[in-house]
Amino acid sequence: MEIPYEILGKFFVTIALLAIAGILVALILGVYSFNKHRILFPNFVLLILYMFYGPAKFICSIFSIKETLVDEILVEVRNAVMLEKFRNTKGKRVIFLPQCMRHPKCKARCDPIIGYECRMCGLCDIGTICKAAKEHHFEVYVIPGGSFVKKIIKTQQPDSCIGVACYPELSESMQGASPFMVVQGVSLVRDGCFDTKVDVEEVIRKMEECDV
Numbered sequence: 576m577e578i579p580y581e582i583l584g585k586f587f588v589t590i591a592l593l594a595i596a597g598i599l600v601a602l603i604l605g606v607y608s609f610n611k612h613r614i615l616f617p618n619f620v621l622l623i624l625y626m627f628y629g630p631a632k633f634i635c636s637i638f639s640i641k642e643t644l645v646d647e648i649l650v651e652v653r654n655a656v657m658l659e660k661f662r663n664t665k666g667k668r669v670i671f672l673p674q675c676m677r678h679p680k681c682k683a684r685c686d687p688i689i690g691y692e693c694r695m696c697g698l699c700d701i702g703t704i705c706k707a708a709k710e711h712h713f714e715v716y717v718i719p720g721g722s723f724v725k726k727i728i729k730t731q732q733p734d735s736c737i738g739v740a741c742y743p744e745l746s747e748s749m750q751g752a753s754p755f756m757v758v759q760g761v762s763l764v765r766d767g768c769f770d771t772k773v774d775v776e777e778v779i780r781k782m783e784e785c786d787v
Contacts, residue, residue, distance in 0.1 A: 597623050598631045601779030605648030607745045614655045621656075624649055625750060646742035653749050660692055660783050668713045670746075670778070671724060673740050673763075675771045676701055677717065691699045691717035700775050711782040713737070721748060727735045728755055735759075739773050741766040759784075 602621035608614045622646055624631050629696055631645045677683065678698035681692040693715065695702040701717060708715045716727055721744075727733070735757040738748055745760040752758050759781050765772040 594627060594630070595634070598627050598634055602631060602634070602644070602648070605652060606644070606688070608655070609648055609651050614652060617652050617656045621649065621651050643742045646746040647762075649746040650742055650749060650762065653746075653753065654759055657757050657759065658784070660774050661735055661759050664735040664757050664785070667731065667733065668711075668737075668785065669703065669727070669733040670713050670715045670737045670782075671727075671739065672701060672704065672706055672715060672717045672773075673771065674719045674742075675767065676719055676739070676763075676773065677769075679770060683717070685719060688723075688730060689716055690719055690723045690727075693712050693717060700773065703775055704778055707779045707782060711779075711785065713782055724748065724752065728752065735785075737761060737778065739763065739778065741771075 599619045605620050605624065606613050608617070608620070628645065632642055635642060635644050676699060677691065678696075680698060681691075681696070683694050685691050691703050693705050695705060701715075705715045714733075716723070716733070718724060718727070733756050736752065736759070738745055738752070738758060738760045740748065740760070740763060742762050745762060749758045749760050761772050761773060761777050761781060763771050
C-alpha cells in the first residue's frame with residue numbers, strides 16, 4: 576500500500592515545524608538561564624541544541640543574533656549541570672590550554688603525547704596558570720589540537736578537566752569529553768590563531784571550586 580505524497584508532505588512539514596519550535600524553546604530557555612543564572616530544563620536544552628546545532632545557528636542568523644550564542648548556551652548550561660560533580664571529584668584533575676595562547680617567542684618543546692611543555696618564562700599567561708594549577712593540584716596540558724586531548728585522556732585518564740578555547744571549540748570538545756570525565760569550560764576573551772587571551776582569574780576561580 577502506497578502512502579500518498581500529500582500525507583508524506585504534511586508529515587515532514589509537521590516534523591520540521593516541531594523541530595523549529597523545539598529549537599526556539601531551547602534557545603529561549605538557554606538565554607534565560609544564561610542571563611538569570613538559573614538553569615531551566617538543562618538536559619532538554621543540551622539535547623535539542625546539539626541535535627539541531629546547524630539549524631539553531633541558522634535561526635540565529637535569520638534574526639541577526641550573534642552566531643556564537645548557541646555555543647555559549649551549550650557551554651554555560653553544561654558548566655552548570657556538571658559544577659557540583661566537578662567540585663566533588665577527587666581524582667586526577669587537568670587543564671587543557673590551546674597552543675594559541677603561547678607568546679610568539681615561546682621556545683617550549685612540543686611532546687608528541689602531552690603537547691607543549693611550559694618553561695615558565697613569564698612571556699604569556701600560561702606560566703601564571705601553571706603556577707596556580709600546581710597549588711590547586713591540577714596538571715596543565717598546552718595542546719596543539721584536539722587529537723592531543725584524545726591521547727591525554729587515553730594515557731592519563733583524568734577524572735575532571737577545565738578546558739579553555741573559543742566557544743565553538745569548547746561546546747564541541749566538552750560534548751566529546753563529558754562521557755569520560757567531569758568537564759568545565761572557560762572561553763577565550765580574545766580568540767584567533769595566535770596570541771589569544773583568557774581571563775586568568777576565571778580559570779583560577781574554576782580551580783578554586785575544587786577547594787570548597
